[in-house]
Amino acid sequence: MKLYDILIQGNIVTRDEIIHDGYVAVSGETIAAVGRGELPQAQKIYDERGSFVMPGGIDSQVHSRSQKDREGFAWSTRSAASGGITTIVDMPYDDGNMICNGEQFRAKIANAEQNARVDVALYATIAPEEGTLRIKELVEAGAAGFKFSTFGTDPKRFPRIPSYLLFECFREIGKYQLVAGVHNENDEAVNYFVDKVKKSGLTDWTAHALSRPRITETLAMAEIYELAAETGCRGHVVHCSVGRGYEMCAAYRSQNADTTVEACIHYLILNHEEHGPKLKGLGKINPPIRPKAEVEAIWKHLQKGNVTVVSTDHVSWSLDRKSDPDMLKNASGAPGLEVLYPLLLTGCKQHDVSLVKAASVIAENPARLFNLHDRKGVLEVGKDADISIFRESPYEYNPRKSGNNISDWSPYEGMTLDFKLSKSFLRGELICDDGLVLSRQGNGRFLKPVLGK
Structure with a gap:
């Protein structure tokens, strides 16, 4: 009988079903067997019966370097590892350095490979004055996708890309299937x-x-999806806070446009009426937190399959940038990597959504979105052994307790989470054990997408 390196017992969440009292066997860095019944032999056995063995999470939207000299990959990926996220996709709007050419992109790869504790894929963007000039070199450097904005947050770091230039960019990016x-x-x-x-x-x-x-949100979505329909490019809305937006995405898909949409976890968990007056500046996010009715609408769309991926839009602003009494002067965004997976699983339980569906929006679909599905996203033979194990064990979340976050605040502080991470593995290596992050800086690898698959 074959001797595997690792064997994990538990309720195995695959793309199609939950295999109760099943197992995942690992050889080297990859999954070698998934099944039920008689256990194969292995050098190391993890008895996690009663827990849910999930694919390692992929956070599609992380801002590790939005505030200079603060978080960086060492801290963002530590938070990720402690929450069962084994891959992050980092945004290109770094403080003082928008990632818009090959040289900047390669320098960011080097930084990630030196500091990251989980695997990292990278978005790129363009400088408006250069138009499409650098897209090809960024594709060759390994961009997993391109990020733009229809709104001008900052003319240098986060500029608006006008409609005519978005059209040209979509047309060029479409050639590479990114x-x-x-x-x-x-x-x-x-x-x-x-x-x-x-x-x-x-x-x-x-x-x-x-x-x-x-x-303000749906007008922009109409523009984005129409550009996708016209150019054949894969048009993705990176955060949608209103039910109408998911209907729009589904409508365009029914017309054979390649459109997708992302639900950040805060739009599934926080609402304007209950959390707005408590959080104040801590809850300032773009687009804003919406009323309860919109939150429930998004959960219904998730159940129906109209939500492509769930992410954090994670950014760990220092508290002084979130505590101005003038709401509009606060920075936008919030940390969430450590609790993305537990929040999603808790919400799924509360809304009677299968954990199979949860696995699709936090692992399989993100892997496909960024052309990483040849190695990431599902518990399947031949895939990387990225595995996160959760047990039902309610606890009250405190962002300071684990020591795995640079931020000592969170909009989710005090919430009861029903699922607690037991262990997480990156390519077969145990990287977090009951809250203790074992992964060292440099363990993470840069992920280059496989094009044409």
Whole structure:
């Protein structure tokens, strides 16, 4: 009988079913067998019966370097490992260094390979004044996708890309079968409503949602999806906070457009009425946290298969950038890598959504979105042995308790999570054991997408 390196017993969550009292066997860095019944022999056996053995999570949207000299890959990937996330896809809007040419991209790869504790894929972007000039060199350097914005957050670090230039970029990116991910807020409309709120004198926690009503989001989504339909490019909306947006994505897909949509975990967990007055600046995110009705609408779309992936949009701002009494002056975004997977599993339990569906939106679908599915995303023979094990064991979340986060705050602090990470493995190596991160800096690898598959 074959002797495997590792054998994990438990409830195995595959792409099609949950194999109760099953097993996953690992040889070297890859999965060698998945099954039930008589156990094969292995050098090391992990008895996790009663727990759920999930594919390692892939967070599609991480900002590891948005604040200079703060988090970086060493900390972001430590948080990831402690939460069962074995791959992150990092955004190109680094503080002081927008990743928009081959030289910058290769330097970021080197930084990731030196510091990351889990595997890393990278988005690239363009400098508006260069147009499509650098797209080919960024593809050759290994970009997993390209990120743009229909809204101008910052002219140097996070610029608006106008419609005509988005069209040219989509047309060029489509040649390589990579995804074009877009921040979906209409620039003209947002600026109008922000100015209106400022003129009203309103500065409390309600100001942010009023400055970005639903229509600012759906107008941008119509533009993004129409560009995808016209060019044949894979058009991806990187965060959608309203049910209408998921309907739009599904409608375009029914017309054979290659459109996808992302639900950040905060749009599934937080709501305007309950969490807005408690969190204040800590809850400022673009697009804003919406009312409960929108949260429930997104859960229904997830159940129906209209949510492609679930991510964090993780950014670990220092607290001073989230505590201004004038809501509009706070930085936008929040940390979430450590709790993405437990929050999703808890929400699925509460909404009667199968953990098979959870695995698809946090692992399999992200792997396909970024052309990593030749090695990532499912518990299947031949795939990387990226495995995260969760047991049902309710606990109250405290972002300071684990020591795995650079931020000492979280919008999810005090919430009861029903699923706790027991262990996580990266390519067959145990990287987190009951909250203790074992993965060293440099363990993570840069992931180059496989094109044409």
